[in-house]
Amino acid sequence: MSKMISMLEKFRIVEKTGNGNGEGVVNKEKKPEEPILTQKVSDINKQPQSNSHELKPSNREDNKSGFERMNYDKNKSIEEIYAAYELENSNINTIFMLGNFINALPENLPYAVHKASVMNIINASNTNINILMSDGERRLKALNEFARDYNNAVTSTIYKHKEEINKLKQMIDYYEEEILAKQKMLEEQNNIIKYETQRINNIMSFFKKEE
Known part of the structure; x- marks a missing residue:
């Protein structure tokens, strides 16, 4: 959650609060007052x-x-x-x-x-x-x-x-990179578990074999 808040702060979607807990509030930009014919x-x-x-x-x-x-x-x-x-x-x-x-x-x-x-x-x-x-x-x-x-x-x-679109595009690019990184990390972790599981099963199966 703190990483999400950090990214939102990075793209100025939220502002940091004064309590230092990393939580933010939505930065609702006021629409500019429409020009008034004078x-x-x-x-x-x-x-x-x-x-x-x-x-x-x-x-x-x-x-x-x-x-x-x-x-x-x-x-x-x-x-x-x-x-x-x-x-x-x-x-x-x-x-x-x-x-x-x-x-x-x-x-x-x-x-x-x-x-x-x-x-x-x-x-x-x-x-x-x-x-x-x-x-x-x-x-x-x-x-x-x-x-x-x-x-x-x-x-x-x-x-x-257009400014808002650019901010959103930056966020999309970031999250797409995060998705790829997490998918790779998940694959690597699964391989580690798979290897260790296989190693343990091989040891245990040695003693379960009948002579």
Whole structure:
């Protein structure tokens, strides 16, 4: 048992206790806290306003914010990402409104005519293009930030799992060597006993023979 504990300590599966008796306790490594997205985006006002919206720092632990702590145990939909950054998933007063204006016109129009027509639609609808473009910039920033954090979190988890696999492989290699050594030792011991048994039987059989 002490040898088993020693091996577990060797591979850092258990830690030594202070009582010196060789017993150990399981070293339960805490999962790293998943990175927390630290930015949020102001809601887009329904009416045109000045271009003053920026990503604002957010406390994900604050219940009043309506946020949940972001985790990376599965893939997120675009809707979930936008919700985490308080970006409205809508075609109204967002960058996607401009996309609708663009798609409303025939694609075969010359670019200059197409763009001029879209601008006419924007002006006629009393839409502030700067606000909508700013919304697009905020979405790009949020998506890039989320992609970075997601990549870091998942890559870190993969690395930790690989470390654990390497430790387990080392233990497997050790025990395979131990098995071979014990099998050889058992064979040798059996041969020793077999030889001695045969020697004794030969002596005893000498006196048991009838003349």
